[in-house]
Amino acid sequence: MTDVAIVGAGVIGLACARELAGMPASVTVLEAAPAIGLGSSAHANGGIRAQFATAPNIAFSAYSIDAFEALHASTGLLGLHQTGYLLLTGTEVGERQLRASCDLQRSLGVDTEWLGPEEIRARAPVVRVVGIRGGAMHARDGFLDPAGVIAVMAADAIGRGATIETGAGVTSIERIGRRFHLRHERGDLHADVVVNAGGVDASAIAGLCGGHVPVVPVRRNLAHVNDPLGAGDLTPMVVDLDTGVLVRREPGGGWILAYANPADLPGRETHVDPRFLEDLATRLPNRFPFLLGLPIDPRHCWAGLYPETPDHHAIVGEDPDVAGLFHCVGFGGHGVMHAPAAGRAVTELIASGTCSTFDLAPLRPSRFAEGDLVVETAVF
Numbered sequence: 001m002t003d004v005a006i007v008g009a010g011v012i013g014l015a016c017a018r019e020l021a022g023m024p025a026s027v028t029v030l031e032a033a034p035a036i037g038l039g040s041s042a043h044a045n046g047g048i049r050a051q052f053a054t055a056p057n058i059a060f061s062a063y064s065i066d067a068f069e070a071l072h073a074s075t076g077l078l079g080l081h082q083t084g085y086l087l088l089t090g091t092e093v094g095e096r097q098l099r100a101s102c103d104l105q106r107s108l109g110v111d112t113e114w115l116g117p118e119e120i121r122a123r124a125p126v127v128r129v130v131g132i133r134g135g136a137m138h139a140r141d142g143f144l145d146p147a148g149v150i151a152v153m154a155a156d157a158i159g160r161g162a163t164i165e166t167g168a169g170v171t172s173i174e175r176i177g178r179r180f181h182l183r184h185e186r187g188d189l190h191a192d193v194v195v196n197a198g199g200v201d202a203s204a205i206a207g208l209c210g211g212h213v214p215v216v217p218v219r220r221n222l223a224h225v226n227d228p229l230g231a232g233d234l235t236p237m238v239v240d241l242d243t244g245v246l247v248r249r250e251p252g253g254g255w256i257l258a259y260a261n262p263a264d265l266p267g268r269e270t271h272v273d274p275r276f277l278e279d280l281a282t283r284l285p286n287r288f289p290f291l292l293g294l295p296i297d298p299r300h301c302w303a304g305l306y307p308e309t310p311d312h313h314a315i316v317g318e319d320p321d322v323a324g325l326f327h328c329v330g331f332g333g334h335g336v337m338h339a340p341a342a343g344r345a346v347t348e349l350i351a352s353g354t355c356s357t358f359d360l361a362p363l364r365p366s367r368f369a370e371g372d373l374v375v376e377t378a379v380f
Contacts, residue, residue, distance in 0.1 A: 002028040002163075004350065005182055005191035007170050007205050009036040011044075011146065011336050012328055013197030014153035014164075015343030020195075021160035023351055028191070029162060030184050032169030032201075037150035039199050040335060043270075043304025045222060045246075045258055047237055048337040049085040049141040050110045053101045053378040056313060056362045057334070058108050060341035063357065065140055067340035072144070077152055079145030081251065086115075086124055086236040087378075088135040088287060094241050095133040101378060102136050112138045124238050126247075128287050143237060143248065146336045153339065173209035173325075180209070180324065193350055195326045200268070200307045202315075202329035211319040214368055215330045216266040217305040221276040224300040225255045225291060243283035244380055247291070255291065259283065260333075260380060266308070272301045306332045312376035314338065316345050316363040326350060327365050332379060 004020050006013045009031035021027045033039065048068060050061040072080040089098050105112045115137055117129045123137060154164065168184040173194060175181075182189045198205040200217035227249075237248040246258040259279050277296055284291050309315060309330035319325040328346045331338055341358065348355040362374050 001190045002026045003191065004028070004193045004195060005030060005180065005189055006195040006197050008197035008199055008201070009164055009166065010039050010197065010199050011037065011041040011150055011153065011339045012199070012331060012342050013195070014150060014157055015339035016195050016197055016328055016346045017157035017162045017164070018153050018160065019343035019347040020350065021157050021162040023347060024161065027157070027162040028189060029157070029164040030168040030170050030182065030189070031164065031166045032185070034167050036154055036164060036166060037147070040305050040307065041146050041150055043302060044146040044333070044336045045256065046143040046146050046336060047085070048144060049138065049237070050105060051085050051087055051101065051112060051136060051138050051141060051378060052376060053097070053104065054313070054362070054374055054376050055104065055108060056359065057376055058105055058110060059358055060338040062108070062110060063341040063344065064338050068144060071152055075152055078148045080142065081144070081234055082140050082142035083234045083248070084137050084139045084236040085141035086120065086135050086137045086238045087241055088120065088127065088132060088238065089241045090131045090133055091242055092133070097377065098134070098136050098241065105138070110138060112136050124235050126235060126288065126290055127238060128289055137236065141237065149336055149339065170205065170208065175209060175322065175324070193324050193326065195328055195346060197328050199329065199335070200305045202307060202327065206319065206325070206327065209322055209325060211322045211325050211327070213315050213327050213329055213365060214310055215307045215315070217268050218266050218308045219264055219269055219273060219303050220258070220260050220306050220333060221273050221301065221303045223257045223276070223280070223296050224250065225257060225294050225296050227254045227294060238287070239380055240283070240287040243286050245280065245283045245288065246380055247288050255294070257291070268305065270303050270305060272298065272303045276301065307335070308332050310368065311373040312379045313374065314342070314363055315365050316342065316360050317349065317365050320366045
């Protein structure tokens with residue numbers, strides 16, 4: 001018997017466990033894999049940014065960046081590098097959209113800067129600035145080590161009394177009276193509340209007890225490129241919005257490259273897309289031609305799955321058809337960066353029936369049936 005059963009021990013499930021166990025409540029996390037954090041969390045790029053185009057994502061990021069700074073200061077385990085995110089555009093439409101996002105971020109307390117071509121060259125000398133119209137930079141953005149985040153979240157959750165069961169894939173969830181009966185591969189569990197933190201399996205988990213969330217897995221590809229010049233200075237996380245290519249330097253040397261092909265259909269394939277390197281080759285010359293001279297070894301490429309929703313926002317809230325079932329899913333590529341906020345939001349909902357820290361109305365599960373969507377456009 002437990003107060004709260006959390007299904008999924010990725011970074012979101014662990015963040016929820018950490019917060020709920022401190023409520024205090026008895027918390028049990030059930031994970032199908034043989035270890036925690038082996039799904040999307042393990043394949044993440046580790047970026048954190050407040051530069052979004054909608055208020056809910058900006059609010060989640062601002063809270064989480066504060067939390068990561070505090071956690072890194074107290075543990076030293078997050079591998080936090082606040083190099084900033086630098087978003088670039090060379091088109092009139094891109095500039096208009098990026099400036100509008102900057103204005104929204106500033107109105108919500110995020111100190112985003114607008115940079116001209118020469119300022120961009122000074123912050124990121126590797127960028128080809130010919131034809132560029134401008135860019136946006138937030139210095140507190142950057143990247144961290146997802147494995148470090150997972151380790152800290154898990155340790156805190158366990159330290160506060162939570163139990164984490166691995167190899168415990170949930171096979172059924174049944175509502176019996178006021179409680180849930182969960183069957184899993186290691187036994188049975190009764191819970192007052194269930195939190196669906198299933199990542200790319202969120203839809204299947206919701207369906208076990210009559211709930212529904214429109215979350216689908218979409219493949220995303222990354223590459224590590226060796227650089228014979230060694231580590232060098234870290235760069236901002238530079239995003240060419242016109243081509244969708246993301247580039248940053250690794251602390252140990254070399255570069256991380258990412259590109260998400262918008263034509264990639266939903267699916268569970270985690271082998272690197274054969275088109276990935278071709279896509280990079282055609283897009284790198286726009287802003288990062290220096291990388292064309294560095295060999296990309298396919299053995300140093302990998303892919304992971306984004307749990308995506310139709311509006312590129314997470315789903316956070318109680319299922320409208322199943323009382324006591326709370327969803328915290330659909331974070332796309334933002335699960336690691338929004339984990340602290342997600343844990344806080346779910347805890348407040350369960351503890352008091354409402355969330356005072358965030359406005360969760362845009363993230364409510366019922367919005368899809370109601371046709372009331374706000375689409376996040378800053379997705380890459």
